[in-house]
Amino acid sequence: MKALAELLDEAALTGHAIPRLTAVTDLSVPAAYEVQRALNERRLARGERVIGVKMGFTSAAKMLQMGVDDVIWGLLTDAMLIESRLDLKGLIHPRIEPEIAFLIERPIRTPADAVAAVGAVAVGYEVLDSRYEDFNFTLPDVVADNASASGFGHGPWHRLRDVANLGLIMEIDGRPVASGSSAAILGDPLRSLTAAARLAHAGGIELQPGWIVLAGAATAAVPLPAGAHVRVSAAGLGHVEVTTR
Structure with a gap:
């Protein structure tokens, strides 16, 4: 497993x-x-620290496409957090998708703790980057590749519960490129949070408190070009922006 993790790590680096x-x-x-665990251990050995979890295959359409009946997950580290600018140099197949992000304020020891542990919610985005040729993979491949995690950002935190x-809506250079509803995330993003707690357990x-899920x-991922300005907005949560180079 360590040898496979090394292959993926070197591809990303x-x-x-x-x-x-x-x-x-x-x-x-x-x-x-x-393999995913060994891959993330390599990142932690370089000084990165875990700050959260990302969920994947949270839409019925994606589950059907991949032939699965459950979600997948990967870890987020501090090196993946994007403030406002992202250099795409070194990324292989960068794609971006709109997200709902949860901020955890108390430990989640069981799935039953998940909803009550939410401190705040924000609109966010995730940058995906599969390390595989032609963005082609099976379920085990994407799991091993830390669920294609590459980077993420989020807007201001809100106490909104529903x-x-x-x-x-996600816009690139002022042009809408994707729109949808948070209901596409397992019918309610809180179900995805509970699933995250289940898989983590x-x-x-x-x-942990302070972690982000x-x-x-909420929509399909779209290719992320260099020299672009991306804005993701959600009703009641404001917006978050990122510029690429």
Whole structure:
């Protein structure tokens, strides 16, 4: 597993895509999570620290496309947090999608603790970057690749509690490129938060105060070009912006 994690890590560090792991080896989903753990251990060994969790395959359409009946997850580190500018140099297949982000204010030890542990909510975005050639992968491949996590940002935090059906719009250079509802995230982003707690618990991880949970995309991801200005807005949550170069 460590050798596979090294392949993925080197691909990310050098910006060079690799063949999907399942093209060269048998890889189950449980084994893929072991690769993911080894991959993130390499990041932590370089001085990064875990600051949250990201969820994937949180829409019915994506589950159907991938032939799965459950969500996936990956870890977020402080090196992934984007303030206002993002250098795309070194990224392989950058894509961006609108998100709902939760700020945790108390430890989540079981899924039943999840909703009450939310301190605030924000509109956000995630930058995805698969390390595989042609952005082509199977379920175990994407799990091993830390669910394609690359970067993320969020807007101001709000105490808003009802996030079940918020309209979201993502614009690039003032042109709308994606729109949808937070209801696309498992029917209610809070369900994704509960799923995050469940998967983290199964993986031996306790969601900590101060951590951020990205609930999953409300729309399909779109290619992220250099020299662009991106604005993501959500009803009741304001907006967040990022400029690429």
